[in-house]
Amino acid sequence: MVSILNFHNSSIKQTNYGTLILSYIVVIGYVT
Structure with missing residues (x-):
C-alpha cells in the first residue's frame, strides 16, 4: 500500500x- 502510494x-x-x-519550451518558442 505504501509503495503503491x-x-x-x-x-x-x-x-x-x-x-x-x-x-x-512553449513560452520560449512563443517569445522567440
Whole structure:
C-alpha cells in the first residue's frame, strides 16, 4: 500500500515536471 502510494506520488511529480518543461519550451518558442 505504501509503495503503491509512493509510486503514485512520484508519478505525479514526474508528470508535473514534464508539464513544466513543456510549458517552458512553449513560452520560449512563443517569445522567440
